[in-house]
Amino acid sequence: MSIGAVLRAGVIASSICLASGLVLTFAGGADAAARILLQVGVLVLLGTPVARVVVSIVEYAQERDWTFTLLTVVVLVELLAGAVAALMFNRRL
């Protein structure tokens, strides 16, 4: 799967979730479904760049370009560190 395809799939999936979640929020009567759709939409959106980085790692590794494989792995670790930082913040406050 190419980088372009990953980005497109992520954007389309999250946009559909967010749009239907937003419509349901104001339509009323389906609060739980609306909340889940919005949360999924946000998480898919946040996950799209992460997925793009993972695909890049695979692509560089296939090309045996180890310098760029390593650099891209570092980027992935940084993204995961953001999630860890968020969790730590919540525990302390």
Place this chain on the structure above:
Amino acid sequence: MITVTPVLALIIFVAGAIAGSLGALLGLGGGIFLVPFLNLGLSFPITVAAAISLTTVIATSSSVSAGRAGKQLINMRLGMLLEVATAAGSLLGGVTAQLLAQTTLQKLFGVTSAIVAVIMLSRLQRRNVILDPSVDPGILGGRFHEDESGGTVTYRVKRLPVALVASFIAGNVSSLLGIGGGFIKVPVLNAWCGVPMRAAAATSAFMIGVTATAGAVIYYGRGQLVPALAAAGVLGVQLGSWAGLRFGQRASAKWLKLMMAIVLFVIAVMMLVRGSRS
């Protein structure tokens, strides 16, 4: 906390559409217009404005780059390398934003915008384009076809440490203030590192998705991201950037730079005034 009403969602959708079209036109990502609007216009806390804006930055980056991936305008290698620096800066910025006062963040926003506007204006005439297509672009350089002139543009990346430092700062400011950070990276890459404006903008737009994610995760974890408002913003920005991109392809690089500088000055003044009032 903020009460989500259909009217508020609609306002943010429209604001997102306008910000997105301007952002796409300038290669900025839209956040630089959306944050001042949400913070100054709608009086959202700057952290809440930043969280919404960062999600729109991710969406813009992803959709814009999806269409461009595979074409030569995005310099993937340079982007990946600089992402190491932007993501690190972004992590730091997301944490710092939780600790600083709103007025401090506003002043920071104003000062940074003004500095970059000055850089843009002073470099208006430079093109940094090597027109000889036989030039070796090296590992990090690039080559792309320019529709305006019909020629092939080849460039080498100069002063890599400068690009890395600028990327770190851009990443930091991105998460701190909820913007893409392109307004720092693009001028620096163009003015000092030999990257043509178009390639700098495309590569920056490609990078800001990852940059914004590193920071957005922290806002999300802290509960500062209101999903319904983020949804309205994201959908608006998507619509706007789609429209802006169609128009932007016909605009000249010089016109882009000039418009970028004017917009930055206006935002700088507004943020400094609000930040000093407290």
